[in-house]
Amino acid sequence: MKSKKSCMxxxxxLNEGFFENLLKIFISNPALKKSKKFQNSFQKLNKxxxxxxxxxxxxxKNINPKSKKIKLKTYKLKDFT
Numbered sequence: 835m836k837s838k839k840s841c842m843x844x845x846x847x848l849n850e851g852f853f854e855n856l857l858k859i860f861i862s863n864p865a866l867k868k869s870k871k872f873q874n875s876f877q878k879l880n881k882x883x884x885x886x887x888x889x890x891x892x893x894x895k896n897i898n899p900k901s902k903k904i905k906l907k908t909y910k911l912k913d914f915t
Contacts, residue, residue, distance in 0.1 A: 880908045
C-alpha cells in the first residue's frame with residue numbers, strides 16, 4: 835500500500851516553506867518595525883479607520899438616533915509583520 839502524502843510528513847517539512855518562514859522572521863520583520871516610512875503609513879491607516887468609523891456613526895445617528903454605534907477594529911503592527 836502506498837503511503838499518503840501528508841502535510842505533516844517529516845520528510846516533506848523542508849519543502850513546505852520552512853526557509854521562507856525563517857527569512858520572514860529574521861530579516862523582513864525587524865526591518866519593517868524600524869522603518870519610519872512604514873510607521874507613518876501605519877499611523878495614517880489607523881487614523882483613517884477612526885475617521886471612517888466616526889463618519890459612519892454620524893450618518894447612522896442622522897438616520898436613526900437610537901441606532902447603536904459601530905466599532906471598527908484598528909490595525910496592529912503584528913497584522914503586517
